[in-house]
Amino acid sequence: MGICESKNNKDNINGPLTNEATYGNMAKYLNCENLKIIENQKINSICKIINDNQVSGTGFLALIPFPDRLNKLPVLFTCNHVIKGNENEIKLIFNDKLEKILKLNNIRKIYINKDKDITIIEIKEVDNYDINNFLEIDYNMFENKDLNEIYKSIYIIHFPFGKESNLSIGTIEKIEDDIIKHKCATGKGSSGAPIISLNNFKIIGIHQGTEEIHSLNIGMLLTNIINDFIKSKYSDNTKILYNDNGRYEGEVKNGLREGKGIYYHNNGGRYEGDWKNDKREGKGIEYYNNGDRYEGDFKNDNIEGKGIEYYNNGERYEGDWKNGKYEGKGIYYYNNGDRYEGDWKNDNIEGKGIYYYNNGDRYEGDWKNFKREGKGISYYNDGERYEGDFKNDKYEGKGIYYYNDGDRYEGYYKNNKREGKGIYYYNDGRKEIWNYLNGVKIN
Numbered sequence: 057m058g059i060c061e062s063k064n065n066k067d068n069i070n071g072p073l074t075n076e077a078t079y080g081n082m083a084k085y086l087n088c089e090n091l092k093i094i095e096n097q098k099i100n101s102i103c104k105i106i107n108d109n110q111v112s113g114t115g116f117l118a119l120i121p122f123p124d125r126l127n128k129l130p131v132l133f134t135c136n137h138v139i140k141g142n143e144n145e146i147k148l149i150f151n152d153k154l155e156k157i158l159k160l161n162n163i164r165k166i167y168i169n170k171d172k173d174i175t176i177i178e179i180k181e182v183d184n185y186d187i188n189n190f191l192e193i194d195y196n197m198f199e200n201k202d203l204n205e206i207y208k209s210i211y212i213i214h215f216p217f218g219k220e221s222n223l224s225i226g227t228i229e230k231i232e233d234d235i236i237k238h239k240c241a242t243g244k245g246s247s248g249a250p251i252i253s254l255n256n257f258k259i260i261g262i263h264q265g266t267e268e269i270h271s272l273n274i275g276m277l278l279t280n281i282i283n284d285f286i287k288s289k290y291s292d293n294t295k296i297l298y299n300d301n302g303r304y305e306g307e308v309k310n311g312l313r314e315g316k317g318i319y320y321h322n323n324g325g326r327y328e329g330d331w332k333n334d335k336r337e338g339k340g341i342e343y344y345n346n347g348d349r350y351e352g353d354f355k356n357d358n359i360e361g362k363g364i365e366y367y368n369n370g371e372r373y374e375g376d377w378k379n380g381k382y383e384g385k386g387i388y389y390y391n392n393g394d395r396y397e398g399d400w401k402n403d404n405i406e407g408k409g410i411y412y413y414n415n416g417d418r419y420e421g422d423w424k425n426f427k428r429e430g431k432g433i434s435y436y437n438d439g440e441r442y443e444g445d446f447k448n449d450k451y452e453g454k455g456i457y458y459y460n461d462g463d464r465y466e467g468y469y470k471n472n473k474r475e476g477k478g479i480y481y482y483n484d485g486r487k488e489i490w491n492y493l494n495g496v497k498i499n
Contacts, residue, residue, distance in 0.1 A: 093257045097213060098223070099151045100189035102250065104215040105138055106147040113138030114214045114249040115148065117179065118191040118259055120282055130179040130187050132158070133278075134248035135264055136168055139175045151221050158183065167285045172234065173264055174281050191250060194258035197279045203231045203260075207253055212240045212263055214249035222246075225254070229272060236261045236275040251275045306331065321345070329354065352377070375400065398423065421446065444469070467492070 105115045115134035132148075139146060148156045158177070160166060167176040179185055196206050211225045226240035236251060242263060251261040261275040306317015312334040313319075319327045319336075329340020335357035336342075342350040342359070352363020359380045365373045375386020382388075382400035389395050398409015405411075405426045411419045421432020427449035428434075434442045444455020451469035458464045467478020473495030480488045490497045 090257070094211070094213075094223070096189070097191060097252075097257070098221055100186070101191045102151075102213045102215075102221065104149040104221075104245075105134055105248065106149070107139060108143045108146075112215065112217065112245050113247045114245065114263075116191055116213075116248070116250040116259070117185065117189065118193060118250070119187070120176075120285070121193060121195065130185065130190055132177040132179060133250070133262055134175050135262065136170055136173045136175045138248050139166075139177075156183075169281065169284065172276055172281060174262065174276060176281075176285050191252075192258045193278060193282070194253055194256060194260050196253075197260055197277060203277075207231065207255075207260055209254035210238060210240060210260070211252055211254055212242060212246070212249045213252075214242055214246035214263065216243035217245040219245075231277060234277045234280055236277055237272045238263075238275060240273055242266070242273055470494075 101118075102114065102116045104112050106112045113134060115132050115138070118131060118133055119128035120131055121128055143160055145157050145159050148158055150156075160177070164178045164180055168174075197203070207228050209225070210228055211223060213221055213223055215221055224240040224242060226238055229237045229239060231237075238251065240251075240263075242249070247264055249263040250259045251263055252258065253260050259278065261277045263273065263275040266273050303320045304313055304317055305320075306313065307315030308317075309315070313331040314333065315331060316329070317331050321327075324345035325343050327336060327340055327342045329336065330338025332338065336354040337356065338354060339352070340354050344350075347368030349366045350359060350363055351366075352359070353361025355361060359377045361377060362375070363377050370391040371389055373382060373386055373388045375382065376384025378384065381403040383402065384400060385398070386400050387395065387397045393414030395412040396405060396409055397412075398405070399407025401407065405423045407423060408421070409423050416437030417435060419428055419432055419434045421428065422430025424430065428446040429448065430446060431444070432446050439460035440458060442451060442455055442457045444451065445453025447453065450472045452471065453469065454467070455469050456464060456466045462483030464481045465474070465478055466481070467474060468476040470476075474492035475494065477489070477491055480490065482488075491499050
C-alpha cells in the first residue's frame with residue numbers, strides 16, 4: 057500500500073507514484089501534503105539535461121528573487137560542466153516524459169561562472185513553460201544568520217546516468233562560505249540537482265559532486281551566484297537585491313551602486329544619498345529601524361566627516377565623526393536639557409570641553425572617558441565655583457573653592473573632600489591654616 061493510501065483503498069490521496077520504495081522513511085516526518093509538493097517538483101521542475109555530446113546531467117527550473125520579492129526571474133540552473141556554454145541547444149527531459157529542446161541563442165542570457173561551476177539560463181515566454189511549476193529559492197540564504205543552524209535536513213532530486221529520477225534524503229554537515237558539504241547519496245549525472253531544505257521545500261543550493269578526500273558530497277550556496285548574475289545581466293538596472301536581503305534603487309555604474317540611490321535594509325531601515333564604488337560615500341541620510349536618524353557625511357561606507365545623529369529619545373549629536381564614531385569637535389544635546397560642547401574621541405567625551413547642566417551649573421576643562429579629569433572649573437548656579445584638579449570626575453589634587461559670600465579655600469582635595477594642608481580666607485581679610493583628613497580639621 058502507498059504511503060498516502062487509506063487502509064480501505066477507497067481513497068488514494070497522492071496517486072500511484074507515492075509509495076514506500078520511492079520515499080522510504082520520509083513517511084516518518086512528512087505528511088501527504090508534503091509528499092505532493094515533492095512529487096510535483098519531481099514531475100515539473102527538475103529535469104535531465106542532455107548536451108550536444110549526449111552527456112547528461114541534472115538541472116532545475118527556479119525563480120530568482122529579482123529585482124525584489126514581488127518580481128522573480130525564471131531561469132534554468134545547472135552546473136557549468138554539464139553545459140559548456142557553446143551548445144546551440146540542449147534537451148530537457150522531465151519526469152512526466154515531457155521532452156523540450158531549449159535553444160541557446162541571443163534571445164536569452166547564459167551566465168557561466170567557471171570558478172564556481174554554475175550555469176544559469178534565462179527562460180523566456182517563447183519557451184512556453186508554466187511558471188507556476190518553478191521552484192522557489194529560500195530567502196533565509198540572504199539573511200545574516202548561522203545557516204548551519206537553519207539548515208539541517210535536506211533532499212536532492214537528481215538523474216543518475218541511465219536511471220529515472222532519484223530522491224536522496226540526508227543532512228548538511230557544514231556550510232562554509234559558499235560551499236555546502238552534505239550527506240545525500242548521489243551518483244554520476246546528479247550534478248546540477250537542487251539542494252532543497254526539508255523545512256520548507258525551497259532551494260538553498262546546487263549539487264556539484266563528491267569531495268573524494270572526505271567522502272562528502274559538495275554543492276554551492278546560491279546567494280552570491282544570484283547576485284553576481286543579476287549584476288552581470290542588469291548592470292544598468294536601478295534595482296538590485298543583496299545578500300542581506302536588502303534592496304537598492306538608484307543609479308548604477310558597471311553593476312555597482314554609484315551616484316544617488318536608496319538602500320532598503322532587511323530590518324526596515326534605509327539609506328538615502330550618495331554612493332561611490334558600491335559604498336556609501338558623500339552626503340546621505342541613514343534611517344534606522346528604531347527611529348534614530350543620521351544626516352551628514354559618509355566615507356568608504358562609514359559615517360565619517362560632519363554630521364548629525366538624531367535619537368528616538370529626543371537626544372542628538374552634532375559634530376565630527378570618524379569610522380562611525382564621535383571623533384573631533386561636537387555638541388551632544390541630552391533629553392534632560394544638559395548639553396556638552398567640546399572634544400570627542402572614539403565615542404567618548406575626551407579632551408577639552410564644556411558641560412552645561414540643566415540646573416544652571418557648568419564645567420569647563422579637561423575630560424577623559426566621559427569624566428572630568430585634569431584641570432577645570434566647575435561653576436554652580438548659586439554663584440560658587442571650584443577651580444583646580446579633577447580625577448575620576450571628582451575634586452582631587454590642588455584647587456581653590458570660591459564661596460558666594462566672598463570666602464575661599466585654597467588647598468588640597470581627595471575624593472571631593474579637603475585633604476592635607478589648606479588655607480581658608482574669610483571675606484573680612486582673616487585667614488586660617490589647617491590640616492584636613494577626609495574633609496575634617498585635625499588641628
